[in-house]
Amino acid sequence: MKLLFALLLALMAVGAGAAESPDTATDEPAATFEAVALGLGSASFREKTALVERLAGFADPRVPVLLETLLAGDLYADATTGALYIGKADPAPLVGATEASAPPDKLRKVITNNSLRSALRPLIAATRLRDPDPEVRARAARTLIGEVPLALTPTLEQVTATEQHSEVRQALRTALASVQLADADPGVRIAAVRELADNSDKQILTLLEQRARQEQEADVSAALAEAIAALQAREKWFAFFGDLFFGLSLGSVLLLAAVGLAITFGVMGVINMAHGEMIMLGAYTTYVVQLLMPEHIELSLLVAVPAAFLVSGLVGIAIERGVIRFLYGRPLETLLATFGISLVLQQLVRTIFSPLNKSVITPDWLSGSWQINGMLSLTYNRLYIILFALAVLVTLVGLLRKTPIGLQMRAVTQNRAMASSMGIRTGRVDALTFGLGSGVAGIAGVALSQLTNVGPNLGQSYIIDSFLVVVFGGVGNLFGTFVAAMSLGVVTKFAEPLVGAVLAKILILVFVILFIQWRPRGLFALKGRFVED
Amino acid sequence: MKTSIRAGSKRRFTRAALKAGAATLALAGSAAGFAAETIKVGVLHSLSGTMAISETTLKDTVLMLVDEQNKKGGLLGKKLEAVVVDPASNWPLFAEKAKELLAKDKVDVIYGCWTSVSRKSVLPVVEELNGMLFYPVQYEGEESSKNVFYTGAAPNQQAIPAVDYLMNEVGVERWVLAGTDYVYPRTTNKILEAYLKDKGVAAGDIMINYTPFGHSDWQTIVSDIKKFGSAGKKTAVVSTINGDANVPFYKELGNQGVSAEDIPVVAFSVGEEELSGFDTSPLVGHLAAWNYFMSVDTSENDAFIKKWHAFIKDPKRVTNDPMEATYIGFNLWVKAVEKAGTTDVDAVRKAIYGLDVPNLTGGTAVMLPNHHITKPVLIGEIQEDGQFQVVWQTDEEVPGDAWTDYLPESAKITADWQDPAINCGNYNTETKTCSGQNY
Numbered sequence: 001m002k003l004l005f006a007l008l009l010a011l012m013a014v015g016a017g018a019a020e021s022p023d024t025a026t027d028e029p030a031a032t033f034e035a036v037a038l039g040l041g042s043a044s045f046r047e048k049t050a051l052v053e054r055l056a057g058f059a060d061p062r063v064p065v066l067l068e069t070l071l072a073g074d075l076y077a078d079a080t081t082g083a084l085y086i087g088k089a090d091p092a093p094l095v096g097a098t099e100a101s102a103p104p105d106k107l108r109k110v111i112t113n114n115s116l117r118s119a120l121r122p123l124i125a126a127t128r129l130r131d132p133d134p135e136v137r138a139r140a141a142r143t144l145i146g147e148v149p150l151a152l153t154p155t156l157e158q159v160t161a162t163e164q165h166s167e168v169r170q171a172l173r174t175a176l177a178s179v180q181l182a183d184a185d186p187g188v189r190i191a192a193v194r195e196l197a198d199n200s201d202k203q204i205l206t207l208l209e210q211r212a213r214q215e216q217e218a219d220v221s222a223a224l225a226e227a228i229a230a231l232q233a234r235e236k237w238f239a240f241f242g243d244l245f246f247g248l249s250l251g252s253v254l255l256l257a258a259v260g261l262a263i264t265f266g267v268m269g270v271i272n273m274a275h276g277e278m279i280m281l282g283a284y285t286t287y288v289v290q291l292l293m294p295e296h297i298e299l300s301l302l303v304a305v306p307a308a309f310l311v312s313g314l315v316g317i318a319i320e321r322g323v324i325r326f327l328y329g330r331p332l333e334t335l336l337a338t339f340g341i342s343l344v345l346q347q348l349v350r351t352i353f354s355p356l357n358k359s360v361i362t363p364d365w366l367s368g369s370w371q372i373n374g375m376l377s378l379t380y381n382r383l384y385i386i387l388f389a390l391a392v393l394v395t396l397v398g399l400l401r402k403t404p405i406g407l408q409m410r411a412v413t414q415n416r417a418m419a420s421s422m423g424i425r426t427g428r429v430d431a432l433t434f435g436l437g438s439g440v441a442g443i444a445g446v447a448l449s450q451l452t453n454v455g456p457n458l459g460q461s462y463i464i465d466s467f468l469v470v471v472f473g474g475v476g477n478l479f480g481t482f483v484a485a486m487s488l489g490v491v492t493k494f495a496e497p498l499v500g501a502v503l504a505k506i507l508i509l510v511f512v513i514l515f516i517q518w519r520p521r522g523l524f525a526l527k528g529r530f531v532e533d
Numbered sequence: 534m535k536t537s538i539r540a541g542s543k544r545r546f547t548r549a550a551l552k553a554g555a556a557t558l559a560l561a562g563s564a565a566g567f568a569a570e571t572i573k574v575g576v577l578h579s580l581s582g583t584m585a586i587s588e589t590t591l592k593d594t595v596l597m598l599v600d601e602q603n604k605k606g607g608l609l610g611k612k613l614e615a616v617v618v619d620p621a622s623n624w625p626l627f628a629e630k631a632k633e634l635l636a637k638d639k640v641d642v643i644y645g646c647w648t649s650v651s652r653k654s655v656l657p658v659v660e661e662l663n664g665m666l667f668y669p670v671q672y673e674g675e676e677s678s679k680n681v682f683y684t685g686a687a688p689n690q691q692a693i694p695a696v697d698y699l700m701n702e703v704g705v706e707r708w709v710l711a712g713t714d715y716v717y718p719r720t721t722n723k724i725l726e727a728y729l730k731d732k733g734v735a736a737g738d739i740m741i742n743y744t745p746f747g748h749s750d751w752q753t754i755v756s757d758i759k760k761f762g763s764a765g766k767k768t769a770v771v772s773t774i775n776g777d778a779n780v781p782f783y784k785e786l787g788n789q790g791v792s793a794e795d796i797p798v799v800a801f802s803v804g805e806e807e808l809s810g811f812d813t814s815p816l817v818g819h820l821a822a823w824n825y826f827m828s829v830d831t832s833e834n835d836a837f838i839k840k841w842h843a844f845i846k847d848p849k850r851v852t853n854d855p856m857e858a859t860y861i862g863f864n865l866w867v868k869a870v871e872k873a874g875t876t877d878v879d880a881v882r883k884a885i886y887g888l889d890v891p892n893l894t895g896g897t898a899v900m901l902p903n904h905h906i907t908k909p910v911l912i913g914e915i916q917e918d919g920q921f922q923v924v925w926q927t928d929e930e931v932p933g934d935a936w937t938d939y940l941p942e943s944a945k946i947t948a949d950w951q952d953p954a955i956n957c958g959n960y961n962t963e964t965k966t967c968s969g970q971n972y
Contacts, residue, residue: 045924073817073916111922113818113922113924114703114793114794114797114818114914115703115794117793117794117818121794202763203763205763206763206764207765209764209765239760242756243753246750246752246753246756249752250750250752253750347581350581350585354589355580355581355585355586355589356586356806357586359812361812362784362812367815368787368788368790369789369790371790377790379752379785379788379789380788381788451750451784452749452780452781453749453777453778453781455777456585457583457747460747461749493752496753496754497753500742500743501742501743501745501753501754502743502744502745505745
């Protein structure tokens with residue numbers, strides 16, 4: 001397949017060359033680097049792929065720069081002469097023009113598409129194999145695994161023989177082995193298979209499996225089967241860890257969304273349908289914070305956490321003082337009133353910020369993933385959210401257990417009359433508790449703004465899950481909320497690959513309903529005299 | 534005591550009834566009076582609720598077109614008047630509001646609906662009251678109502694060409710059909726699956742995945758796609774994931790290091806609007822199939838964008854495919870009304886068949902007797918600036934097919950409202966009859 005493709009490319013290159021200068025023959029590249037490069041601006045995608053393959057063959061020092069600029073989408077061509085420039089605002093001449101020559105009239109971007117970009121990557125990697133920085137060399141070698149263009153194999157062999165750095169040499173040998181899998185000599189093939197068997201990489205497993213399907217030689221087939229079995233066993237393990245990580249990260253999102261509700265609903269007993277909107281307000285606060293500090297996006301989230309806590313907390317206190325305190329002991333009215341509030345808040349946000357979703361920028365330290373090996377990578381945003389959720393939980397537990405206000409909160413929720421007669425201003429404590437729960441929901445909003453769309457409906461998608469977690473975990477019990485969130489997250493993520501996302505959600509709901517039938521007070525029921533019947 | 538109360542309430546009731554009657558009369562009178570002076574254009578797009586994000590733009594588009602037509606001197610010597618109602622993303626409310634527009638406001642035409650379920654909810658109302666609805670969004674097909682004109686893409690004008698492109702130009706052999714769990718993705722994926730199998734793709738090389746509305750945790754699905762895509766054959770994702778759920782999906786793709794070069798995603802409901810204001814650098818190279826892109830370089834498009842920016846007073850607002858469909862639908866209706874010389878629904882309907890108006894991509898849109906239009910199909914790759922770079926397009930406009938040829942049960946059905954021998958939206962070419970329902 002690869003060979004065929006290369007042949008096809010070569011043919012096309014000939015075609016393209018012939019179109020430019022009829023006397024060009026394949027074995028003597030009469031066309032200069034300049035001549036080939038100048039054709040880039042007006043070529044079609046297919047022609048461009050052939051042109052860059054040819055360009056990579058020239059020893060001109062401008063080749064790596066040209067290819068990299070093209071990949072980065074920063075290469076511009078003069079519409080009339082085809083001269084190439086880097087950048088548009090302040091074009092730096094690259095090919096066919098100099099600083100001295102007249103400035104270009106009209107620059108057109110040399111556009112790339114997927115197939116061109118994927119052709120470019122190994123070509124660029126090949127030019128980097130002799131880079132002085134071992135990091136760059138190692139990355140280049142890894143790019144080449146399974147993707148080595150045929151023409152590059154001798155270069156690769158040469159570089160591998162001379163490479164001193166052990167890590168880079170390992171990567172080079174893997175890349176080389178990936179080509180040697182198709183070598184004519186069975187001995188070389190077996191050596192290549194042995195070389196590859198030690199890697200934990202999904203791509204290598206695929207290469208081996210493909211080879212196993214074509215292999216004729218019995219010895220090589222046996223070696224292949226052995227290597228594939230070893231890799232598959234490792235893959236299974238890493239897939240398990242991957243699912244576990246997904247589950248824990250979903251669990252921590254649930255925990256963040258539910259922990260505020262665990263306070264307002266769990267501790268105070270208020271059915272707060274506007275809880276989701278508190279989360280939404282937190283997410284919008286993040287958006288506003290980023291608008292206010294466009295220069296310091298990396299730090300914006302650190303500012304947004306306390307800001308969101310304050311905004312949602314104050315709105316929560318206002319709701320408690322304005323509406324809910326008149327409705328204590330009347331759950332149905334509370335439910336309807338808070339549902340109304342949630343609609344009002346949504347429409348308010350729609351009026352102020354427009355119904356369109358707002359884009360919250362993800363700082364660089366939250367993007368990308370931590371590549372542990374070729375089979376397991378953990379995304380940074382999820383990793384940080386797990387840590388963040390745990391930190392929020394620990395802080396809350398500390399606050400409730402170790403501080404005077406926490407003591408008062410517990411006292412009021414356990415026995416209001418007694419607490420009141422001990423001199424606690426129960427009204428104030430109610431407001432603060434509700435404010436705390438809402439504020440924590442706001443913090444959850446900051447975290448969710450990194451995962452999902454920030455729009456007026458953000459809260460609605462989390463309200464049901466939040467109630468589910470709190471009820472499942474046991475009302476009034478933060479530890480129960482934690483265990484419930486994590487177990488629901490993990491169960492969902494292990495069920496999803498088996499039954500699909502829709503059915504997984506249904507199964508979880510059914511499971512929780514049955515569980516509540518069996519244990520109406522949830523996983524960790526509160527015990528003691530103050531528990532009402 | 535009892536009797537007096539009853540008498541009192543009776544009297545009150547009579548008075549109220551009289552008042553109501555008078556009010557109705559007055560209303561009817563004023564409506565009749567208005568009808569003589571203006572032509573009413575109903576706008577049935579959600580301005581609040583979930584769908585407001587997409588539909589508000591279309592309301593503004595209709596208002597802009599009405600405004601522009603009035604500046605040109607109106608239509609048939611009368612001014613156009615837009616009547617805007619808000620069905621609030623609530624499907625039953627769509628039917629109520631449509632009834633209100635037709636029965637109370639007596640509008641001559643309605644532009645509206647986005648989701649298929651809202652259209653299905655409006656259908657019986659416009660058919661019963663003989664209204665005229667222009668529907669501007671790409672949809673799953675399998676429908677042709679006498680009273681609805683579909684100016685968005687049918688599956689053969691979006692999904693099928695996109696799959697052809699991936700198969701023939703990109704060399705894709707393994708397919709992930711990912712969608713949100715509702716009628717449009719389900720039907721589209723059913724058609725696509727039948728089409729792929731027809732083209733010789735093995736069942737093992739097709740993975741179908743549905744997610745609930747507003748799904749935001751894409752970790753497992755992306756990692757499944759990654760696993761499915763690492764079998765050594767070129768893999769692509771055909772996404773019918775609904776509107777804004779795409780953003781976390783693409784984010785997760787980027788975070789897990791799936792690039793468009795390895796596994797391209799072609800989306801049918803991601804347009805300029807969805808990408809605006811979103812950091813598109815991890816999405817570069819992913820694809821979308823539409824009948825219009827804002828980046829298309831034609832003079833008609835330039836003029837349209839200029840008008841839009843002037844009307845909305847924000848030079849950063851983007852244009853998108855459903856806006857073009859609204860534009861085409863509006864111009865077709867104007868032309869048909871001019872031809873018919875009246876806004877009477879039946880006369881306009883008969884006049885509109887075969888009419889053509891320029892679209893924004895340099896071609897023409899013709900209204901076909903099956904109430905669909907001809908459209909070019911464009912495939913674009915997402916660029917860093919949130920715009921699309923056209924990488925492929927059909928040589929000429931593709932006529933919209935109401936009933937797909939790739940499902941056995943609908944291959945034998947055809948729609949033709951012009952041919953008196955057929956004159957229905959679901960003519961069975963085998964039994965030579967129309968099925969009982971109207972659509």
